[in-house]
Amino acid sequence: xxxxxxxxxxxxxxxxxxxxxxxxxxxxxxxxxxxxxxxxxxxxxxxxxxxxxxxxxxxxxxxxxxxxxxxxxxxxxxxxxxxxxxxxxxxxxxxxxxxxxxxxxxxxxxxxxxxxxxxxxxxxxxxxxxxxxxxxxxxxxxxxxxxxxxxxxxxxxxxxxxxxx
Numbered sequence: 001x002x003x004x005x006x007x008x009x010x011x012x013x014x015x016x017x018x019x020x021x022x023x024x025x026x027x028x029x030x031x032x033x034x035x036x037x038x039x040x041x042x043x044x045x046x047x048x049x050x051x052x053x054x055x056x057x058x059x060x061x062x063x064x065x066x067x068x069x070x071x072x073x074x075x076x077x078x079x080x081x082x083x084x085x086x087x088x089x090x091x092x093x094x095x096x097x098x099x100x101x102x103x104x105x106x107x108x109x110x111x112x113x114x115x116x117x118x119x120x121x122x123x124x125x126x127x128x129x130x131x132x133x134x135x136x137x138x139x140x141x142x143x144x145x146x147x148x149x150x151x152x153x154x155x156x157x158x159x160x161x162x163x164x165x
Contacts, residue, residue, distance in 0.1 A: 003155050006060040006089075008080040009096075013107065014068040017096040021066060024148045053080055062090035062155045065113055067132070068097050072113035081126060082117045090158030091130040094147060100140040129165055131158060 009018045041052050053076070057063070063084030071077055085091050093114050097107045114127035133154050135146035 003062060003152070003159075004060045005062045005064050005155065006057045006080070006084065008063055008065040008077050008084075010068055010071045010074045010077065013070050014066055014096060014101075016102040017068065017099040018066050020099055020144060021064075021094070021096065021147060021151070024151065049076060050079075053083065057083065057087070057089070060089060062092060062158050064151075064155070065091070065093040066096045067093050067110055067113060069107040069110040072111040072116055074113075077113055078116045081113060085117065085126060085130070085162070088162060090155060090160075090162045091126060092154055092158035093130065093132040094151070094154070095132070095134045096143075096147075098135070098137070098140060098143045099147075106140065129161060131161070 007018055007022060009015070041048055057080070063080060065071065065077060065081060081091055091114070093112065095109060097109045100106055112127050112132050114130050114132055115125045117126035118124070119126075131154065133150070135143045135150070137143040137146050
């Protein structure tokens with residue numbers, strides 16, 4: 001049975017790459033907003049965005065952050081990582097910078113967004129416990145194959161880590 005997951009990503013930079021991962025068929029994620037729908041949610045303000053996140057994260061077992069060049073600088077991504085962990089969900093980050101976008105381009109590898117979530121009363125960050133996976137392969141097809149082959153095991157690992165943390 002496919003795990004139900006929540007995808008966290010930088011919309012402008014990585015929507016196309018996220019679609020590739022979502023369409024691998026090995027997991028069940030929230031439907032992704034179109035650009036128009038996301039703009040509509042954003043126009044309604046922060047409370048509407050938080051409500052959208054809450055609604056779409058409900059019932060999911062893992063938060064998967066798809067890491068591109070600018071993911072770590074996105075405040076809502078950091079919010080989603082923190083919320084997922086605090087809600088007891090597995091948290092996993094996967095680098096997608098080498099997957100091609102709609103223009104056939106890869107991007108630069110960005111910083112690890114897991115380092116942006118700190119634990120209260122500690123110097124530790126989510127990066128100290130949650131995995132950041134860098135798929136193997138030297139081109140987009142190989143990276144895609146690596147993600148497709150490993151994503152289910154990576155999700156199960158993230159869920160196990162959260163249950164024991």
